[in-house]
Amino acid sequence: MNQQTIKKSAHISGIGLHTGKTVDLTLRPAPENTGLVFRRTDFDPIVIIPATTQQVSDTRLNTCLSHAGASVATVEHLLSALSGLWIDNVFIDLNSAEPPVLDGSALPFVKLIQSVGVLEQAAQKQFIQIKKKIRVQEDDKFIELLPYQGFKMAMSIDFQHPVIMQTQQSLSIELSPTAYTEQLSYARTFGFLAEYEQLKQHHLGLGASLENTLVLDDMTILNEGGLRDNAEFVKHKLLDAIGDLSLLGHHLMGEFIGHKSGHTLNHQLRLALLNDTSAWDFVS
Numbered sequence: 001m002n003q004q005t006i007k008k009s010a011h012i013s014g015i016g017l018h019t020g021k022t023v024d025l026t027l028r029p030a031p032e033n034t035g036l037v038f039r040r041t042d043f044d045p046i047v048i049i050p051a052t053t054q055q056v057s058d059t060r061l062n063t064c065l066s067h068a069g070a071s072v073a074t075v076e077h078l079l080s081a082l083s084g085l086w087i088d089n090v091f092i093d094l095n096s097a098e099p100p101v102l103d104g105s106a107l108p109f110v111k112l113i114q115s116v117g118v119l120e121q122a123a124q125k126q127f128i129q130i131k132k133k134i135r136v137q138e139d140d141k142f143i144e145l146l147p148y149q150g151f152k153m154a155m156s157i158d159f160q161h162p163v164i165m166q167t168q169q170s171l172s173i174e175l176s177p178t179a180y181t182e183q184l185s186y187a188r189t190f191g192f193l194a195e196y197e198q199l200k201q202h203h204l205g206l207g208a209s210l211e212n213t214l215v216l217d218d219m220t221i222l223n224e225g226g227l228r229d230n231a232e233f234v235k236h237k238l239l240d241a242i243g244d245l246s247l248l249g250h251h252l253m254g255e256f257i258g259h260k261s262g263h264t265l266n267h268q269l270r271l272a273l274l275n276d277t278s279a280w281d282f283v284s
């Protein structure tokens with residue numbers, strides 16, 4: 001299997017979930033072995049921020065990358081779409097500190113990539129193959145990576161909320177671009193009204209609305225159309241985890257099992273994996 005980029009540039013604009021600011025984003029084809037690379041074009045000179053674990057600067061509400069005084073927040077949905085479609089190399093130009101949230105899922109990015117097409121490159125793709133179990137844990141949350149011939153992900157959540165309790169809270173999926181597109185990409189981000197008020201006080205969530213976030217009060221879901229499917233909450237957690245895992249710089253060959261994991265634990269997992277070189281190998 002070879003590395004992939006996109007056939008030509010693709011542009012999209014919208015507002016950032018936390019900044020609330022309008023942003024123009026352009027995906028551009030990149031040479032082999034470039035990886036996924038953000039470019040803050042509103043800086044002079046342009047600041048380049050590779051989408052790697054080394055650049056992670058904040059994981060509290062989203063995954064934020066920083067370099068040389070510039071940052072990009074909430075990278076996980078765009079990176080999830082690129083990784084989910086097995087794109088290895090792309091430049092991501094943007095003129096603000098956050099990609100557009102669009103509908104709160106990865107589907108608009110998937111459609112954008114599909115609109116220009118995927119290009120196979122000459123260099124072989126390098127996978128990180130898991131050779132032994134890696135586990136990270138915090139309170140009752142955990143993630144494990146296990147050896148597996150393929151890439152399988154399982155996720156479970158455990159919300160004691162009347163709406164979420166009625167949905168499917170665990171899911172296991174064998175990942176491929178088709179499975180990602182058809183089963184995960186459309187799952188939207190979600191939040192609780194009580195937390196939203198706190199976010200606003202901290203000047204965060206300024207772009208959040210019912211257009212881009214599933215919002216729950218104590219008893220119900222406020223979005224008129226309801227859920228896109230009965231597993232949308234757990235699917236969004238998987239979508240986020242795929243975006244966060246892409247910061248390893250390579251696709252995984254292994255099995256991911258997550259329970260209540262979020263951006264911080266996903267980061268701990270990447271660090272634990274990268275620090276234990278006996279646990280994995282590169283394979284083509």
Ligand SMILES: [Zn+2]
Pocket residue numbers: 076077189236240
């Ligand atoms: Zn998310």
